[in-house]
Amino acid sequence: MHTDMSCVTIVCQDEIGGLQVRSREGKWMDINPCADTLVVNVGDLMHAWSNGRLRSSEHRVVLKRNVSRFSVAFFWCFEDEKVISAPDEVVGEGGARIYNPFVCREYLKFRESSERGKFDKVGFTVKDFAGDLKQ
Ligand SMILES: O=C(O)CCC(=O)C(=O)O
């Protein structure tokens, strides 16, 4: 289970399927394969930029049978040196930023070097890195 570090991810999975996304309520939902259809995921950078309005959902791949599966993912990120800080227009009047501003490169480094995140991408999210200022 992980969230994507990207801004937006585009996934193409074959007919075997297996991709699951966790709902706000914590329920795992199958993303059933559909011919000529791509899956678009919001990643952590977009989640932080949108001040949490767009959710970077936890997802995983679960195979119900012992078969080979093929998928390809395209991860679109902001440039390394960009600072992610939700714009005033997104935060809205009277609203508050829920994350500290951060540099994209630093977040990617954090995810790639942290014990839990190293190989299987499981673990930390932007909340762990930039704090959740609401809490
Ligand atoms: O294989 C898939 O369907 C999803 C892969 C994925 O979530 C990822 O590479 O981040």
Ligand SMILES: [Fe+2]
């Ligand atoms: Fe992913």
